[in-house]
Amino acid sequence: MRLLTAIFLLLxxxxxxxxxxxxxxxxxxxxxxxxxxYAHVGIPEKGIGxxxxxxxxxxxxxxxxxxxxxxxxxxxxxxxxxRPLSALQSPATIRIKAVPASLQxxxxxxxxxxxxxxxxxxxxxxxxxxxxxxxxxxFYRESRTNxxxxxxxxxxxxxxxxxxxxxxxxxGQVGLIQGRKIILSAEEVDQHSGFSSGHxxxxxxxxxxxxxxxxxxxxxxxxxxxxxxxTFYEGKPVYVIGFNRAEGGxxxxxxxxxxxxxxxAFLRAQFEILPEGLRKIDDYPLYAGNWNANRYxxxxxxxxxxxxxxxxxxxxxxxxxxxxxxxxAITEIQAGRGKPVPYxxxxxxxxxxxxxxxxxxxxxxxxxxxxxxxxxxQQTVVQMRNQEKATEVFxxxxxxxxxxxxxxxxxxxxxxxxxxxxxTPSMDKPDGFKWRFQTMVGLGSHFLETPAxxxxxx
Numbered sequence: 001m002r003l004l005t006a007i008f009l010l011l012x013x014x015x016x017x018x019x020x021x022x023x024x025x026x027x028x029x030x031x032x033x034x035x036x037x038y039a040h041v042g043i044p045e046k047g048i049g050x051x052x053x054x055x056x057x058x059x060x061x062x063x064x065x066x067x068x069x070x071x072x073x074x075x076x077x078x079x080x081x082x083r084p085l086s087a088l089q090s091p092a093t094i095r096i097k098a099v100p101a102s103l104q105x106x107x108x109x110x111x112x113x114x115x116x117x118x119x120x121x122x123x124x125x126x127x128x129x130x131x132x133x134x135x136x137x138x139f140y141r142e143s144r145t146n147x148x149x150x151x152x153x154x155x156x157x158x159x160x161x162x163x164x165x166x167x168x169x170x171x172g173q174v175g176l177i178q179g180r181k182i183i184l185s186a187e188e189v190d191q192h193s194g195f196s197s198g199h200x201x202x203x204x205x206x207x208x209x210x211x212x213x214x215x216x217x218x219x220x221x222x223x224x225x226x227x228x229x230x231t232f233y234e235g236k237p238v239y240v241i242g243f244n245r246a247e248g249g250x251x252x253x254x255x256x257x258x259x260x261x262x263x264x265a266f267l268r269a270q271f272e273i274l275p276e277g278l279r280k281i282d283d284y285p286l287y288a289g290n291w292n293a294n295r296y297x298x299x300x301x302x303x304x305x306x307x308x309x310x311x312x313x314x315x316x317x318x319x320x321x322x323x324x325x326x327x328x329a330i331t332e333i334q335a336g337r338g339k340p341v342p343y344x345x346x347x348x349x350x351x352x353x354x355x356x357x358x359x360x361x362x363x364x365x366x367x368x369x370x371x372x373x374x375x376x377x378q379q380t381v382v383q384m385r386n387q388e389k390a391t392e393v394f395x396x397x398x399x400x401x402x403x404x405x406x407x408x409x410x411x412x413x414x415x416x417x418x419x420x421x422x423x424t425p426s427m428d429k430p431d432g433f434k435w436r437f438q439t440m441v442g443l444g445s446h447f448l449e450t451p452a453x454x455x456x457x458x
Contacts, residue, residue: 023060023071028095036052046062049331059370071088078232128306137368139331150184196351212286254272314326
């Protein structure tokens, strides 16, 4: 049943996207040309979209039936870009203009008033977020480095996600449509096993649905709150509220919350677990245990009259210095049409995503919207390809030389000559050659030092 479901989904998606419109390009700051990472690119009214990579690049695949729609690019702090799909040519360079922040509304706000903004936003959750279950398609990626920031593995996949209502505290479901992986150091991966439940990111990192303690009124005494600034999103003013542990309090996090000043919807949050909070053994749905740091960025986007979980990035520094990163981007939302993932196709919370994905394939995602690889992962994939090609060349060369040597030995034996020293060409030892290529694998950058760690809202 699980196999039949997967085959059906693959065939259906191939049919839908067989005549798709593919738009590629980059999103930049209109004034300085700076690449804008994690901007949202899509067709909001159709629930289709993706996010830009750290270099501002994107690829969006849209069914031909949506050819009369408008492409929208949105980013907190910037004016929204809209253009008919028919007017765009790939690769497109999209420049959006920053909207100056405003402090005029926050001059007289004391902490109590700031807390009231959060209280009001929490009360508005039933109005601002889906009150019924929804089905979405998501693209998930996880990776891990060792202590010297060499990548050990990357695994990614397209997920069928069932999210329960925001009135319901029950966790949703996830099924795997397609998945692939790259293992760069099998020995080190065996020593550093993958992580379970990363594929549950669309549920785990939804701080609004989970009512994380920094928006929970019962924890307000453990935190201090203040207005950092007022910015803009899609032409509307947005409060940026900073928070940290109060003196003598038990708050476990610090960061920023973004709240629409008109609808009081939560649009975004950036937060990290404080050292004291990392000591908590069980902190599900967030990560706890043997971590030196855990940082999260979570974004929501509006479809019709509701706000939906849009994308999230989590970066954790393990005790050995290695970095574990997992990110999720919702690429299609089926508003109001939630359908549970078939039982036999559901992934368990305890599954390790690395163990359930297949091998890397160049053309794997041609029917799906995905997110671009970071620079470090791009380099790693290139190195992996080079290693595979070099290994293939070496193996064929080794076999050819082996055959030549055997023929030479046979000739020398047949004519009675002393064949030692007369065998050509000489044999090379494969182990050293292969080892040299293996040492080249895994060079990458530390995610915490990249723009992704401070990404703005999609």
